[in-house]
Amino acid sequence: xxxxxxxxxxxxxxxxxxxxxxxxxxxxxxxxxxxxxxxxxxxxxxxxxxxxxxxxxxxxxxxxxxxxxxxxxxxxxxxxxxxxxxxxxxxxxxxxxxxxxxxxxxxxxxxxxxxxxxxxxxxxxxxxxxxxxxxxxxxxxxxxxxxxxxxxxxxxxxxxxxxxxxxxxxxxxxxxxxxxxxxxxxxxxxxxxxxxxxxxxxxxxxxxxxxxxxxxxxxxxxxxxxxxxxxxxxxxxxxxxxxxxxxxxxxxxxxxxxxxxxxxxxxxxxxxxxxxxxxxxxxxxxxxxxxxxxxxxxxxxxxxxxxxxxxxxxxxxxxxxxxxxxxxxxxxxxxxxxxxxxxxxxxxxxxxxxxxxxxxxxxxxxxxxxxxxxxxxxxxxxxxxxxxxxxxxxxxxxxxxxxxxxxxxxxxxxxxxxxxxxxxxxxxxxxxxxxxxxxxxxxxxxxxxxx
Amino acid sequence: xxxxxxxxxxxxxxxxxxxxxxxxxxxxxxxxxxxxxxxxxxxxxxxxxxxxxxxxxxxxxxxxxxxxxxxxxxxxxxxxxxxxxxxxxxxxxxxxxxxxxxxxxxxxxxxxxxxxxxxxxxxxxxxxxxxxxxxxxxxxxxxxxxxxxxxxxxxxxxxxxxxxxxxxxxxxxxxxxxxxxxxxxxxxxxxxxxxxxxxxxxxxxxxxxxxxxxxxxxxxxxxxxxxxxxxxxxxxxxxxxxxxxxxxxxxxxxxxxxxxxxxxxxxxxxxxxxxxxxxxxxxxxxxxxxxxxxxxxxxxxxxxxxxxxxxxxxxxxxxxxxxxxxxxxxxxxxxxxxxxxxxxxxxxxxxxxxxxxxxxxxxxxxxxxxxxxxxxxxxxxxxxxxxxxxxxxxxxxxxxxxxxxxxxxxxxxxxxxxxxxxxxxxxxxxxxxxxxxxxxxxxxxxxxxxx
Numbered sequence: 001x002x003x004x005x006x007x008x009x010x011x012x013x014x015x016x017x018x019x020x021x022x023x024x025x026x027x028x029x030x031x032x033x034x035x036x037x038x039x040x041x042x043x044x045x046x047x048x049x050x051x052x053x054x055x056x057x058x059x060x061x062x063x064x065x066x067x068x069x070x071x072x073x074x075x076x077x078x079x080x081x082x083x084x085x086x087x088x089x090x091x092x093x094x095x096x097x098x099x100x101x102x103x104x105x106x107x108x109x110x111x112x113x114x115x116x117x118x119x120x121x122x123x124x125x126x127x128x129x130x131x132x133x134x135x136x137x138x139x140x141x142x143x144x145x146x147x148x149x150x151x152x153x154x155x156x157x158x159x160x161x162x163x164x165x166x167x168x169x170x171x172x173x174x175x176x177x178x179x180x181x182x183x184x185x186x187x188x189x190x191x192x193x194x195x196x197x198x199x200x201x202x203x204x205x206x207x208x209x210x211x212x213x214x215x216x217x218x219x220x221x222x223x224x225x226x227x228x229x230x231x232x233x234x235x236x237x238x239x240x241x242x243x244x245x246x247x248x249x250x251x252x253x254x255x256x257x258x259x260x261x262x263x264x265x266x267x268x269x270x271x272x273x274x275x276x277x278x279x280x281x282x283x284x285x286x287x288x289x290x291x292x293x294x295x296x297x298x299x300x301x302x303x304x305x306x307x308x309x310x311x312x313x314x315x316x317x318x319x320x321x322x323x324x325x326x327x328x329x330x331x332x333x334x335x336x337x338x339x340x341x342x343x344x345x346x347x348x349x350x351x352x353x354x355x356x357x358x359x360x361x362x363x364x365x366x367x368x369x370x371x372x373x374x375x376x377x378x379x380x381x382x383x384x385x386x387x388x389x390x391x392x393x394x395x396x397x398x399x400x401x402x403x404x405x406x407x408x409x410x411x412x413x414x415x416x417x418x419x420x421x422x423x424x425x426x427x428x429x430x431x432x433x434x435x436x437x438x439x440x441x442x443x444x445x446x447x448x449x450x451x
Numbered sequence: 452x453x454x455x456x457x458x459x460x461x462x463x464x465x466x467x468x469x470x471x472x473x474x475x476x477x478x479x480x481x482x483x484x485x486x487x488x489x490x491x492x493x494x495x496x497x498x499x500x501x502x503x504x505x506x507x508x509x510x511x512x513x514x515x516x517x518x519x520x521x522x523x524x525x526x527x528x529x530x531x532x533x534x535x536x537x538x539x540x541x542x543x544x545x546x547x548x549x550x551x552x553x554x555x556x557x558x559x560x561x562x563x564x565x566x567x568x569x570x571x572x573x574x575x576x577x578x579x580x581x582x583x584x585x586x587x588x589x590x591x592x593x594x595x596x597x598x599x600x601x602x603x604x605x606x607x608x609x610x611x612x613x614x615x616x617x618x619x620x621x622x623x624x625x626x627x628x629x630x631x632x633x634x635x636x637x638x639x640x641x642x643x644x645x646x647x648x649x650x651x652x653x654x655x656x657x658x659x660x661x662x663x664x665x666x667x668x669x670x671x672x673x674x675x676x677x678x679x680x681x682x683x684x685x686x687x688x689x690x691x692x693x694x695x696x697x698x699x700x701x702x703x704x705x706x707x708x709x710x711x712x713x714x715x716x717x718x719x720x721x722x723x724x725x726x727x728x729x730x731x732x733x734x735x736x737x738x739x740x741x742x743x744x745x746x747x748x749x750x751x752x753x754x755x756x757x758x759x760x761x762x763x764x765x766x767x768x769x770x771x772x773x774x775x776x777x778x779x780x781x782x783x784x785x786x787x788x789x790x791x792x793x794x795x796x797x798x799x800x801x802x803x804x805x806x807x808x809x810x811x812x813x814x815x816x817x818x819x820x821x822x823x824x825x826x827x828x829x830x831x832x833x834x835x836x837x838x839x840x841x842x843x844x845x846x847x848x849x850x851x852x853x854x855x856x857x858x859x860x861x862x863x864x865x866x867x868x869x870x871x872x873x874x875x876x877x878x879x880x881x882x883x884x885x886x887x888x889x890x891x892x893x894x895x896x897x898x899x900x901x902x
Contacts, residue, residue, distance in 0.1 A: 074780075224748050224805040227678035227709050228716065252806060253748050254741030254783050258678050258709030265679065281804075282781040290705035297675050297704050328779030329525075330733040332705050353732075354675040355703060 053238055053267040057299040060270045062147075062246060063094040063287060065319060066115075067127045068272065068279035070100045074323045075278060079111050081322050083118065085275075088315045090120040093307045094287070098125040098147060098272070102137045109141065116142035123185070130168070130188065135175045145185030145214070148175055165200050169207055176211050187246060189217025194225045194233065202240050209241040215270060216241055220259065223252025223281070227262035238267030246270035249285050251277055256285040257294050275319040276327065286331075288316040293332035297354050310361035333360050375400035387446055399445045504689055504718040508750040511721045513598075513697060514545040514738060516770060517566075518578045519723065519730035521551045525774045526729060530562050532773050534569065536726075539766045541571040544758040545738070549576040549598060549723070553588045560592065567593035574636070581619070581639065586626045596636030596665070599626055616651050620658055627662045638697055640668025645676045645684065653691050660692040666721060667692055671710065674703030674732070678713035689718030697721040700736050702728055707736040708745050726770040727778065737782075739767040744783035748805050761812035784811050838897055850896045 066082055069075055077085065089097055097120070102109035116124050123144035128134035130148040138146045150168055172188055179186035188208045190196055205216045218233060225233075230247075237245060247263040247270065249256040260271045277286030285291055292312060296303040303309070313334050320327050329335050333355060378400045382391050391399075517533055520526055528536065540548050548571070553560035567575050574595035579585035581599040589597045601619055623639055630637035639659045641647055656667045669684065676684075681698075688696060698714040698721065700707040711722045728737030736742050743763060747754040754760070764785050771778050778785060784806060829851045833842050842850075 222805045226712055226716075226745075226749070228682070228713065231679070251781065252783055252804075253745040254708035254737075255712070255745065257705035261677055261706070262679065265677075277781055282783055286705075294677075294704040294706065298677070325780040326777055328781065329776040330702065330728055330779065332703055332733055335733050353703075354673045 051265065053235070054265045055267065055269050056261065056264045056295070057302045059264050059268075059295070060095040061287065062096040062098055062125065062270050062272045063089050063122070063274065064098040064127075064248075064272050064284070065089065065274040065278065065287075067098040067100045068248075068284055069274040069319070069323075071280045072274075072278040072283065072323055074325060077322060079107075079114060082111050082115060085319060085322065086115050086118060086120060086122075088311070088318055089275075090122045091308060092287075092311050092315055094122050094273075095270075096125050096145070097122045098127050099143075101126060101128045101134060102141050103128060103134050109137065112138075112141040112143065116144075125185070125187075130172055130175050132175060132178060135179055139179065139182050139184065143184065145187065146179045147187045147189065147217070148172065148179075149189045149191055149217070149219075165204065169204055172204065172208055173211050176208060176213050180212055185214045187215040187217055188213050189219055189246065189248070191219050192221040193218045194220050194229060195222070198233075198236075202237065205237065205241050209243045213243055215244040215246045217246040217248060218263070218268070219248040220250055221248075223250030223256065225249070225259055226255060227258045230259045230262045231266045234263045234266035234268050244269040246272065248272040250280070251282050251284060251286075256283075257290045260285045260291060261294055261298065275315055276325070276331075278319065278323055278325075288312050289332040289334050292360075293355055296359065304359060309359050312360055333357070390446060390449065395445075395449065502716065504686070505716045506718060506720050507712065507715045507746070508753045510715050510719075510746070511546040512738065513547040513549055513576065513721050513723045514540050514573070514725065515549040515578075515699075515723050515735070516540065516725040516729065516738075518549040518551045519699075519735055520725040520770070520774075522731045523729040523734065523774055525776060528773060530558075530565060533562050533566060536770060536773065537566050537569060537571060537573075539762070539769055540726075541573045542759060543738075543762050543766055545573050545724075546721075547576050547596070548573045549578055550594075552577060552579045552585060553592050554579060554585050560588065563589075563592040563594065567595075576636070576638075581623055581626055583626055583629060586630055590630065590633050590635065594635065596638065597630045598638045598640065598668070599623065599630075600640045600642055600668070600670075616655065620655055623655065623659055624662050627659060627664050631663055636665045638666040638668055639664050640670055640697065640699070642670050643672040644669045645671050645680060646673070649684075649687075653688065656688065656692050660694045664694055666695040666697045668697040668699060669714070669719070670699040671701055672699075674701030674707065676700070676710055677706060678709045681710045681713045682717045685714045685717035685719050695720040697723065699723040701730070701732065702734050702736070703732060707734075708741045711736045711742060712745055712749065727767055727776070727782075729770065729774055729776075739763050739770075740782040740784045743811075744806055747810065755810060760810050763811055784808070841897060841900065846896075846900065 065085055066077065070077060086097055097115070099112045099115060100108045102112045112124075112126055124142075125145045125147050126138045126141065126143050127147040127149060128138045130150040135146055135148070150172070176186050176188060188205075190201055190204070193201060208216055216237070218237065220230070230249075234245060234247070245263075245268040247260060247268045249259040249263075249272075256277065260273075264271065271285060271291065273285050273287035273291055274283060275286070275288050277283035277290070289312070292303065292307065292309060296309070316327055316331075316334055327334060375397050379388075379391075379393070379396045382388055382396060382399075516536055517528065521528060537548055548566070550563045550566060551559045553563045563575075563577055575593075576596045576598050577589045577592065577594050578598040578600060579589050581601040586597055586599070601623070627637050627639060639656075641652055641655070644652060659667055667688070669688065671681070681700075685696060685698070696714075696719040698711060698719045700710040700714075700723075702708075707728065711724075715722065722736060722742065724736050724738035724742055725734060726737070726739050728734035728741070740763070743754065743758065743760060747760070767778055767782075767785055830839075830842075830844070830847045833839055833847060833850075
């Protein structure tokens with residue numbers, strides 16, 4: 001385990017195998033998988049090591065709001081909405097946009113064609129069942145690539161389509177050859193990969209790899225995998241195929257972001273996402289907030305240079321409105337959230353924050369209305385109100401309130417004065433204070449000082 | 452790696468080191484860390500292996516809604532609310548309830564005393580700074596245990612309290628000895644453990660372990676750790692101390708649930724949670740939904756026998772109301788969510804679901820209003836409406852709509868009939884359908900059949 005920090009790992013990063021894009025992805029370089037210290041180097045020996053096989057600093061996003069997301073219970077995207085979302089995703093900088101199968105309905109077919117004609121920078125994919133009819137329809141729409149999917153777990157073999165692995169393989173090879181003959185990208189993915197037979201999967205993927213598939217896909221369709229299971233499977237697969245590896249994680253057990261990160265560490269190259277994670281059941285790895293928060297900590301240089309993080313909040317709002325949901329209060333970065341630890345934060349925010357809200361176009365909000373917030377937060381608010389030069393520290397402590405059982409702070413004044421002035425802390429013990437309440441206590445004390 | 456499934460691991464599980472409770476926790480036994488197949492054995496060789504050091508099948512919960520949760524920006528709990536929440540947590544079956552430091556304010560002091568006198572089954576802890584004054588106040592309240600915390604990262608040493616590691620250690624040993632002399636539990640935790648110096652932390656924890664501390668605590672205070680970092684640190688620590696290991700994960704990068712799981716795999720014994728994850732910034736590992744969803748998949752027998760899962764939704768609602776937030780739409784298990792995959796789900800829900808909603812007192816909802824839902828979902832709805840015996844499969848397919856480009860389904864009737872009757876699919880292409888819309892199409896077709 002490497003205990004040194006911030007070495008330049010650029011030379012150690014192998015090129016993505018069989019990469020299908022022209023972009024030379026920047027490496028994590030100076031960050032080297034370590035989460036950033038915002039002004040100070042990290043001192044922990046527990047920095048993530050940039051393993052040779054790791055792609056955490058050069059992953060690609062296959063954005064599936066317009067495919068997986070369209071399967072969300074509350075989703076109905078008309079063509080105007082689809083185009084707005086596709087343009088916003090393109091502006092954010094996703095590598096691929098995946099669309100619902102054109103076989104699903106006439107509307108899906110028309111919309112797929114229309115989006116292909118927008119001339120976006122992102123490549124357009126569509127996600128179809130692995131058969132010739134579906135593949136032909138997909139090609140007909142003018143997509144840049146076709147994502148083939150078939151269920152391979154014993155569950156799906158029995159209940160969904162009943163095909164044997166040999167039939168799956170021969171169909172897959174036929175369809176892959178057809179799509180390749182059209183000069184566009186092709187991916188082959190199993191469904192429910194973590195409950196499929198390992199030997200079957202490796203056998204099938206090796207055959208597809210030899211047939212020249214661009215990516216093989218691993219999907220945790222039921223959302224039950226853990227990061228260690230993911231690392232093991234992807235690491236094994238990385239040793240068996242030379243093509244790119246795409247991953248798709250459902251969030252039924254709350255591990256979709258961590259699983260995506262583990263997959264990249266193990267050598268996967270592509271992550272499927274949707275905005276706010278919308279998709280079947282409770283969805284998949286969320287592009288917004290969660291995955292970007294994770295990756296900007298792991299690989300800040302790559303993420304900040306490649307993706308337009310400042311547009312994330314408006315992208316989320318667009319999609320949330322379209323499917324009529326609220327952005328979860330606890331969404332990383334963009335959710336309604338603030339904290340205390342005010343004393344340390346105000347001296348140096350990086351003490352308790354590893355993500356700089358400004359990177360995402362957000363401002364930092366320090367709540368001062370809780371009874372467990374220290375006087376330092378009150379001081380900061382007084383400064384925000386432009387009254388900083390008119391309060392001494394001791395006076396600020398009087399406004400905030402006396403320490404009840406601790407001798408940490410020294411208070412001036414007699415007991416009566418302390419009782420009279422310690423309004424913020426006393427009031428917060430009785431009822432919630434709005435920001436206005438606190439301000440009015442500060443202003444009233446300021447008036448008292450002047451008279 | 453073990454490829455066999457469902458072996459009885461009961462005999463292989465070591466007892467929790469220095470366990471401080473009388474409960475003999477059931478092991479994961481027949482589940483063996485494999486996620487459950489609901490009616491069929493799992494066939495994947497990627498089952499999680501129940502390592503000798505793993506505690507995924509006998510973890511304990513330290514529930515911190517009334518401490519960490521009270522630091523949430525929107526939290527203000529009066530004593531009545533605190534008592535309601537404490538009783539609901541106790542009813543759910545958490546092992547410990549952690550309260551805000553009695554030093555924080557007179558209200559916190561009084562509330563701590565009051566909750567200690569409720570006579571709950573759960574043990575009551577309070578979380579205080581590692582100094583004698585705070586510890587005395589804690590003991591005075593009548594708690595079952597004291598959780599000591601001190602910042603140890605270089606960031607916190609510089610900006611928060613400025614103490615050297617030697618001072619931290621000698622204070623820690625003094626306070627631990629004091630709390631132990633009172634016959635109650637004591638935990639010592641660092642803050643920001645993943646950015647602290649490894650040697651410092653191990654040195655400090657070993658000294659605390661020798662002094663007879665019940666638990667040492669590892670905290671990802673800034674929420675930047677990954678599952679592999681967590682596994683490495685906890686695995687190392689497990690080899691250095693004999694006491695229990697408590698873990699605390701913030702969710703800034705969306706990994707708090709996965710990190711808790713990885714920590715248990717590496718030998719941690721206790722997980723800190725809060726309801727809906729409320730806490731500083733966007734909070735910590737959520738008890739509700741996420742962690743329970745993860746653990747019921749990993750260790751179904753243990754989780755279902757120990758925790759009252761059916762009370763989870765009402766517990767969430769209680770806390771969500773108290774802090775005035777909405778339960779996130781994508782919350783595992785309890786969030787608003789439904790999926791398609793209707794064909795497979797209706798044959799056997801376990802094909803696409805690894806969590807049985809009934810375990811949580813929830814009902815399964817299959818949406819049939821999306822254009823990409825198959826005719827099988829329409830069939831299920833027709834059966835729910837009590838009309839199952841009056842529709843043939845071909846008629847149901849007519850109601851649903853003809854396949855546009857696929858020959859999977861055989862439709863009777865000429866093109867005109869198909870156009871006339873395929874209302875659900877056609878309408879869903881034009882505007883979102885409410886459940887009433889679909890029902891009315893079904894009923895109208897049924898009327899047409901009868902006349």
